[in-house]
Structure formats: C-alpha cells, structure tokens
Amino acid sequence: MTDPRPNNDGTVRLVDWRAYVSGGVLIALALIVALLLDTPWDAVSTFRISRPRDVWAVGNLTVPSQWFNVVASILLAFLGTRLFLKGGGKWTALALGMGLLVLVIAFLVWATAGKAISLTGMLQATLVRAVPIALAALGGILCERVGVINIAIEGMLLAGAFTGALFGSLMGGWAGIICAVITGGMFGLLLAALVITYRVDQIIAGVVINLFVLGLTSYVSSQVFSEYRWLNKASPFRSFKIPVLGDIPLVGPVFFNQNLFVYGALILVTLSTYYLFHTRHGLRARAVGEHPRAADTLGINVIKTRYAHVIMAGMVAGFGGAWFTLGSVGRFDENMTFGRGFIGLAAMIFGRWHPLGALAAALVFGFADSLQQKLSILNTPIPSEFLSMAPYIATIVVVAGLVGKARPPAAIGKPYVKE
Amino acid sequence: MTTGKQSSRSPVAQQPLSQDMSAEMKALLAPTINSRSSWRELFILPLAAMFLAMLIGALIMMATSVAPTTILQSFIAMADGSVGSLHAISETLTAATPLVMAGLGIGLAFRAGLFNIGAEGQMIVGGLATAIVSFSITGLPIWLHLPLVLMVGLAIGAIYAAIAGLLKAATGAHEVISTIMLNLIAIRLLDYMLRQPFIQKEGRSDPISKAVLDTATLPRILEFLDGNLRLHGGIFIMLAAVAVIYWLLFRSKLGFAFRISGENPGAARYAGIRAGLTVVMAMAIAGALAGLAGATQVSGVLGRATPGFTAGIGFDAIAVALLGRSHPVGILLAGLLFGALEAGGRQMQVDAGVSIDMIGIIQALIIIFVAAPLLVRRIFPPLFRERRRGAEHHD
Numbered sequence: 091m092t093d094p095r096p097n098n099d100g101t102v103r104l105v106d107w108r109a110y111v112s113g114g115v116l117i118a119l120a121l122i123v124a125l126l127l128d129t130p131w132d133a134v135s136t137f138r139i140s141r142p143r144d145v146w147a148v149g150n151l152t153v154p155s156q157w158f159n160v161v162a163s164i165l166l167a168f169l170g171t172r173l174f175l176k177g178g179g180k181w182t183a184l185a186l187g188m189g190l191l192v193l194v195i196a197f198l199v200w201a202t203a204g205k206a207i208s209l210t211g212m213l214q215a216t217l218v219r220a221v222p223i224a225l226a227a228l229g230g231i232l233c234e235r236v237g238v239i240n241i242a243i244e245g246m247l248l249a250g251a252f253t254g255a256l257f258g259s260l261m262g263g264w265a266g267i268i269c270a271v272i273t274g275g276m277f278g279l280l281l282a283a284l285v286i287t288y289r290v291d292q293i294i295a296g297v298v299i300n301l302f303v304l305g306l307t308s309y310v311s312s313q314v315f316s317e318y319r320w321l322n323k324a325s326p327f328r329s330f331k332i333p334v335l336g337d338i339p340l341v342g343p344v345f346f347n348q349n350l351f352v353y354g355a356l357i358l359v360t361l362s363t364y365y366l367f368h369t370r371h372g373l374r375a376r377a378v379g380e381h382p383r384a385a386d387t388l389g390i391n392v393i394k395t396r397y398a399h400v401i402m403a404g405m406v407a408g409f410g411g412a413w414f415t416l417g418s419v420g421r422f423d424e425n426m427t428f429g430r431g432f433i434g435l436a437a438m439i440f441g442r443w444h445p446l447g448a449l450a451a452a453l454v455f456g457f458a459d460s461l462q463q464k465l466s467i468l469n470t471p472i473p474s475e476f477l478s479m480a481p482y483i484a485t486i487v488v489v490a491g492l493v494g495k496a497r498p499p500a501a502i503g504k505p506y507v508k509e
Numbered sequence: 510m511t512t513g514k515q516s517s518r519s520p521v522a523q524q525p526l527s528q529d530m531s532a533e534m535k536a537l538l539a540p541t542i543n544s545r546s547s548w549r550e551l552f553i554l555p556l557a558a559m560f561l562a563m564l565i566g567a568l569i570m571m572a573t574s575v576a577p578t579t580i581l582q583s584f585i586a587m588a589d590g591s592v593g594s595l596h597a598i599s600e601t602l603t604a605a606t607p608l609v610m611a612g613l614g615i616g617l618a619f620r621a622g623l624f625n626i627g628a629e630g631q632m633i634v635g636g637l638a639t640a641i642v643s644f645s646i647t648g649l650p651i652w653l654h655l656p657l658v659l660m661v662g663l664a665i666g667a668i669y670a671a672i673a674g675l676l677k678a679a680t681g682a683h684e685v686i687s688t689i690m691l692n693l694i695a696i697r698l699l700d701y702m703l704r705q706p707f708i709q710k711e712g713r714s715d716p717i718s719k720a721v722l723d724t725a726t727l728p729r730i731l732e733f734l735d736g737n738l739r740l741h742g743g744i745f746i747m748l749a750a751v752a753v754i755y756w757l758l759f760r761s762k763l764g765f766a767f768r769i770s771g772e773n774p775g776a777a778r779y780a781g782i783r784a785g786l787t788v789v790m791a792m793a794i795a796g797a798l799a800g801l802a803g804a805t806q807v808s809g810v811l812g813r814a815t816p817g818f819t820a821g822i823g824f825d826a827i828a829v830a831l832l833g834r835s836h837p838v839g840i841l842l843a844g845l846l847f848g849a850l851e852a853g854g855r856q857m858q859v860d861a862g863v864s865i866d867m868i869g870i871i872q873a874l875i876i877i878f879v880a881a882p883l884l885v886r887r888i889f890p891p892l893f894r895e896r897r898r899g900a901e902h903h904d
Contacts, residue, residue, distance in 0.1 A: 111680075202787055241685070290881045293624055293685075298877045301828060305869025306569070312864040432689045439686060458561050475701035482690040482697075489680040 109173045112182050112491050116170030118188045122371040124163035126153030127200040135199045136206035148339040154248065155203035156259045162196035166377060185489045190454075190484060198461065210281035212460050213344045220449070221355045221417070222247065222427070223231070225410025226434020227441065227448035228355075228362055229274075232403035234443060235366060236396045237379040237501035241296025242281050243407050244431025246274045250411020252307040256423035258324030258415065267350075267412050268325055273410015275401050277303065282400040289505040300431075304325045315422065324420040331434050351409075351417040355449075358406060363445045375399055379499035382506045392506050407431070436485045443498065455481050535798030550599025553831070575720050575863060583861035590856020591849035591854075592703075597856070599731060599740040603810060603899035605848025606747045607632070607802035608841035610880035612844050612881045614670075614752045614798030616835035620749070620758060620772030621791035623677075627670060628799040629823025630695035634799025636807040637699055640814035641708060642716045643807070654724040659746070659804045666800015668794040669695070674792030678785030680739050692823075700816055704757060710813070727809035741809030748799060748841075755837040767791050783903040847872060 110332050133155040140147040145509035169185045169192075226243045227400025250270040277299060284295040315322040329349040336346040345356075366372040375395055377385040382392045433455055440454075441447025460480035466474055570580045591601050611628040615826065618625035632797050639662035646654065653813035673687040688876030702708055710719050731738035758764040768779040770787045778784060802822065807814055829847050852870035 284877070284881060284884075288881045288884050290877070294880045295877070297626075297827055297831075298873050298880065301824070301876070302870060302873035305866050305873055306869075309569070309864050309866035309870060312866055313575075323672075333783070347553045384640060429689070429693055432686075434687050467837070473701055475697040479694050479697045485675065486687050486690050487680070488685050490676050490680040 091343045097223070098349055107175075109145060109182050111390070112186050113170045113173030115487065115491075116166050116173065116185065118170075119189055120195050121171060123159060123166060123196045124320070127159055127196060127447035128374070129159065129200060129203040131156045135201040135202040135204075137209035138206055138417075139208075141208075144339070145337040146339055146441045150206070150326075151209065153199055157197050158199045159409070162192050162199075165192055167270060170375070179196040180444050182491065186488065187420040189229060190488070194239050194457065194461070199443060201465055201468050205468060207468065210340055210343050212262035212457075212464055214348070215457040215463065216453060217344055217348060217352055218417075218456070219459040220415045221351050222410045222430050223404055223434045223437050223455050224359060224449045224452035225353050225413070226431045227437040227452055228445055229403040229407035229410065231366075231443055231445055232362065232399050232406065233393055233443075234438070234502055235379045235499055235506065236399040237449050237506075238282070238285055238381060238396055238400050238492055239296065239503045240281065240400070240403060241293055241435070242277065242299035243296075243403075243434055244427060244429065245296075245300035246277050246404050247411035247414070247431045247434075248300075248307055248408035249277055249303045250274045250425055252310070252411075252422050253408075253412035254412035255322050255324050255415035258412075258420065263304040263327055263416055266416050267409065268420065269413035270408045270416075271405045272408070274411060275405040277408075278401040278404020279397075281404070284398045285505065289507075292503050292505075304425060307422070311422055312445055322422050324416055326416050326418060326420040327451035346475065349417055351413040354409065358409075359445045359449045376499070379385055380506075382501050386506075392508075396506070410434075433481075436489065439489055439498075441487070451473050454484070458484070527700060531774050539548075554882060554885060555846075555875070555879055557885050558875050561878050561885070561888065562871045562874035563875055566867055569870060570863060570867065578864065579861050582869075583857045583863045586857040586860035587850070587853035589853075589860075593855035595731075596738060597852060599738040600742055600852035600853055600855070601845065601849045603739045603741065603848070604851040605844045606741075606743045607808075608821050608829050608847050608851075609747050609844030610750050610798045610802035610805070610827050610843055611823055612684070612829035612833060612840045613750055614795035614802075615827055615830035616769065616833060616837070616840050617758065617798070618752060618795040619830060619835040620764075620771050621767035621787060622774065623674075623788065623791055623795075624671075624685050625670065625688055625792065626797045626827065627673060627691050627796070627823075628802075628826050629819055629821065630692035631666040631670050631690070631796040632803035632806070632819045633692075633695040633699050633825045634669045635662035635796075636803030636818060637702060637814050638662055638665035638800075639725075639804040639807045640721060641702075643721040644719040645707065649724055650751065651724045654722070655727065655808070658721075658725045658808055659801065662804025662807070663797045663801045666803065667797035670796020670799065671789055671793040674789040679790045679826055684788075698815070703814065703816060708814075716739060716816055721808055723807055723810045726812065727805060729809075739810065740768050741805070743805035743809040746801065750801070751837045751841050754798070760836065762807070763790065799826075802826075809816075825872065831876050832879055837843035846875075 094221045095340040100204075101450070126393050135155045135158070137151040137153070139151060164188055169189050173182065173185055180416075226247055229246065232357045250273060254266045254270040255272040256266075281295055281299055311322070329347055329352075331342075336342045338346070343505045347499040364372075366376065374390050375386065377388075378390060378392050378395045384481050386392050405473035411427065414426050434452070436447075437448050437451035437455060440451035441449070462474065462477045463473070465477055520716075527542060543766055567580050567584075569584070572578070575583075580800045586745050590597050592598055598707045611632060613629075614624050615628055639658045643658045643722070644655075646657070649657070669691065670688075673684050676682040676687050677684050677724045700716060701771065709717050710717050727742040729738065730744070731740050731743050756764075758768065766777070766782045766787050766788075769780065770782060770784060770791075777787070803819060807819065811818055825847060826844075827838055832846070833841070833843035850872060854865040857863050857867070
C-alpha cells in the first residue's frame, strides 16, 4: 500500500496512498457538511441535559446551528488537507475517526436546528444499544486472540437470547441469564470441538453454527412458543440507579442509571482488558494466537488454552444475547439479533482486537442506532432507511481505511497439529 | 506469506497466509470428480451425513413433544413433497434453481480463496433492478425484453459484488465484513426503493413493486400439463450456468488464475497473476450469478419485488456451495438436495403440522457432518475401512 515516489531532491520517500483516499473522503465530507447541512443563520439547536425533576439540574446546551456547521466543515477540510499534504502515517485512522465523529455531531446539530432534543436520553440509549455489540466484539476478541476465527458469534447471541427468554419465563430473570451464559458456553464448546479437535474449517464451522441456531430457535419459537405463550414471557431487568453517582448531570443517567447488562458489559470489558494485557495467563493466551508452536515449546497447552477461551467467548456472547430478551422486552422473536453479531465482529476489527477499542467502536454503532431513533422524531427530510444504512457504510469506510494497520493475531484460522 | 519484498502492488498478495484457507478447506475443495477420490467419499459420506441429520432432527422433534407418529408422518410428507409427484418435483426444481446459481457464485469465490457472504445482498439488488426494468420498459417483444431484464439483474449483481472485491484489492478490507455490510445495506435499499412512486404498485400503501410485464416473465415450462406447475425457464439458465462455470473454472485461463490464487497466493504472484484483478473478477462473477438468481426469482417465480423476496436463499446458497465442495456438479447436486428439502419441508408443515424451520436445522447438520469427515468417520467407522491415506486424512 505504499509506492516509492521520487522526491524533487532525488531521494525516494514512501507515499501512503491510503492517506490520499482518506484525505479525499474527509474533504468530501467537509463539502457535504458545508453545502447540504446548512441552516438559517439565526437557528439554534437545543440539547436538553437535565430533566426538571433531577437533583442537580443543569441548563440546556444551545448551539448556534449555522456557526457550528461552518466550524465543522472547516475542521473536516483541515483534517483532509493535512492528510493530503503530510501523508498519513499513524494519523490516518485517527483523522478518519475524528472526521466521522465531527460529521455525526454536525449532522445532529443540523437535524435539531430550531428544535430541542434530550442529549442525555440519546447518550443513555447509545450505551444501551452498544451493549450487545460490545459483548459480541468481546466474544470475538477472546476467540481471535487465541487464533480461532469466530463467525458463530451471531448464533451464540441468538442462542443466548432464546434461552434467556425461555428460562427467564420459567425460573425468573437471574436463572435466565445463567442459562443464557451456559448455552453460549455450550456453543463455544461445540465450535471449539469442531475447529480444534476435528479441524473443520473455522469459517465453515461458524457459518454452520449460525444456520443451526437460527433453525433451532425459529423452529422452537414457531412450534412451541406459538402454542405455549407463557414460555416466552420473561420479566426483563429494569434499570437501577447507583446512589449519588447517578445524580451527576449527564454522566449520572448515562453511566449510573442503567440495567444489569450495561454494568455487566462495562465490567467485562474492563476485566478482559486487564486479563489479556496485564496477567500471565493473558500473555499466554495471546502467545497461543500469535505463534502456537512457540507457545507449545514453552510448555503452554495450546489445545487447552484454545478450548478455554472459545468457551469463555461463547459465555460472553450468551450473556450479550440475553440482553435482547431479558434486557429489553422479555420476549423472543425469530432471528431477533438481526446481524448484531456481525456488527460486533466489525467493531472488533475497528477496535483492533482490543476490548477498549471494541467498546469505543460499539459505542459508535450504538450512537448511530439511537440517532436514527431520535431523528425519526425530529422529522428530517432524510429517509430513515438511509440513516439506518449509515453505520454499515461507515463500517466499510473505516475497515477499508484501517486494515493496513489493524493486524489480526498471526495464527488465526489455522488448526494446530502437534508434530 | 513470502518473506522479503514489501512493495508488492496489492495488499491481497501481502496478506499473511493465515487469512487464507486452511489445509482442511483445501482438502474439502479438492475436485470431487477425480479418479482418486473413492465413491465412498462421494456418496456414502453425504448419505451418512443426511441419515445422521435426519436422526438428530427426529430427536429434536421428540424433545419438543411432537408425537412419534407425527414424526414418521413428517418424514413421509418430506419425501412425498419433494419427489412424490410431478408437482413435488416441479417445486423441488423451482426451489433448487436460485440456490444452485447463487451457490455457483459462492463456490467460485471459494475456489479463488474468497468467502462471499454477500450473495443475499447481490440477489436483492439484482432482483430489484430486474423488477424495475421489467415494468418500466414497455412495448418490447419478449425475445428482447426477457434477456434484457435478466442481463440487468446479472450486471447489477456483478457490480454490487465487485465493490467488495475492489475494496479488498485496493485496501485489503476483508471481504467477509464488507459483504455482510453490503447485505445489510441492500436490505435497507430495497425497503426504500419499494416505496418510491415509480416502483410501488399503484394504490398500495405497503412496499410492493408493480407486477412484472408478461414480456419480461420467464415462461412456465410445464404449463401445458397443469397450470399449477411453477417450474419456469430459469432451470435452463441454471443448467447453462453450471456448464459455463465448469468450463470457466477448469478449462479457461481465468479459472486457472482463480484456482491458483485460492490454492497458493504466493505461487500465483510468482506466476505473474495479478492478485487484485483476480479478486475483483472472482467477486464480480460470483455477484453476477447471485444477481441472476435474484432475477430469475423475480421474473419466473414471484412476478414482483417485495421486502425480503430473497427469503434467505443467499445464505442457504453458502451451505449449498460448501456441501457441493465448490465444484459445479457438486453444487448442482447439493442444490437439488436442498431444493428437495425445501419443497418437502413445505409439505411437512401442511401435512404434519411441524414447522418448516426444522428443515433449516437438518440442512445445517448435513453441512457440518460433510464438513467434518473425521467426525462422520468416527461415528460410522465400518463404512470407511480399508482407506488409503487421503488428502483430508489427518490421523
């Protein structure tokens, strides 16, 4: 992706043409913001932060729409031009990410020009919607760090959603979560057995697990749930406020007044970051994903490590799946995960196989999700279908812009055969 | 990945081998029709897989409190609805037609070392384009209009898939992620387009397109026997596609480039095969086949475009390609099997009251048992005695 290019002074420097493309994209975005998102000069966008009933109420955030638009387009143009002139290096991805963020904010300001929306409510929804994506990405990371591709995340989410609803209806919410985690782990075990012991191609095994779970859950839901409705009526977990912290304006409602799944996802991301990068076992796991032969030579049991992590990944995904039923409506519908597992995989690549990065990426998707919800209320002239497309298009752009930099674990996808 | 030079023209060639297919996959993709693979490999293994899958399907039915007599009845209905009558055979072939075409595309991409999950999206855009051309152009004779709409579907599918190919060739973006995203985009695009006034059926508020004109409809070929037989001319297109792809893969220079790129990217590069171009071409041809599958569905079966008209055929086609081991003839047989299961499943739902989703379970199980020869051999050892050491034999 770099071409040698002679300089004027006869030396040769490497030109990263990806920087040119990204720069072009950013300048195009600047033009879009400047030309398409213009509002009257006197319009003001109002973002509500506190509700009147809050303990520490804060005033609204008001932004002059058109001025913000000008600033945003200048900023985008600056980022783009800088990429053109200086080349990208490690800044390409960062500039692209910042550019997308600026674009989203500018879009939001434009959509609310002359109106008001609740910023707090939007960020709260963002976090909620990011949860399944973040957990899916985390499941992907645990798998891929030990060298196993996990396309089956989608199926594991669906299995978690299904068992969460079923056992949640039978034995209450906590039992539902525990069963969802166990089911996810079982599918993790199945995937591990197929790809590690039977050396089935990892992508095939993942696709097949997805097909199987989709078939099985749809079958039971149309064969059994349609007749026995009480099997599919779990009481979902409500959000609960953490005292004091929950009263902080903006931060409180977003982080400290959520349901169990949001707290769980944040805790799991923190834990797995610590585990993978700050413990001996985490280091061993990463070694297995990078160079299993070397790890084996040093006495690490490759097969066992892989089994353990793939099962763990399944459990995380199962927990994430329970969010769909126990974290929202308590009812299972056919194929209700609708591709979130794959978006989680995209978030994993976005976040460069790092839990914190994946969480950040998941938040971007969650934000796009909640933005779409809000905008349908705001009556923008843009059709909702295009808004819901936006995160997918952004994924393609970012994955294309990042891939040179984002390197998967070296041993990914290869079965390990002891010699 | 070969060591040394860092300045190759394309990132595809730079990808570490870890992103390529495993040895297992290559063994799976080994040509099914060559003298060295035993007849056991070709027939006993899929049959054993089918038997096991049906068995587990029966167990699942038992677990969901379906009566044993009903289970027996449902399997009888499955056989009856797939090959039990002329109508059943017509339904089987109708269901198999798009599966085989989309499966050919996915199999071809597999051969080139690409995993195309995007057949569903390619079918959607192809079928949508077909629908638009089929009612917006009027006054053409059928011998002009019909080929035109099919060509449009084919071309749009090819372009849509080529996006993922171009991204991979230019930036190394993994085709799995980009095709999944393109699928999701295609679904939204279809929903949007079906509400547009020049597409939406007059006087309807729900998203449904105008009807395909008679001059753009694939004729039903068994209509002279019985008006209810849905088998349409698309089956000839499908058979022609099998022949063309067979020729392309095994008799043409381009197919050789595909296969060698899939087998050994390093060798392909040294042979002077342009990796980027190969990726784009393979994706475009795969998309063309999926687009054609969408076109024949719209023109031959549905007569219009509706939300979700592809009904997951693009995903089932992945399974067909895997089961057929990415060989055109294998895909044809696998597609016929899946079409039979599909048609039989509908009959089963009517006769025995067992949900058609059971078929999805059985299909997934068949694939897994075929994809894991070790597993099947371990369960049915007597069938596979006296084996020589084969390519996919690890023990």
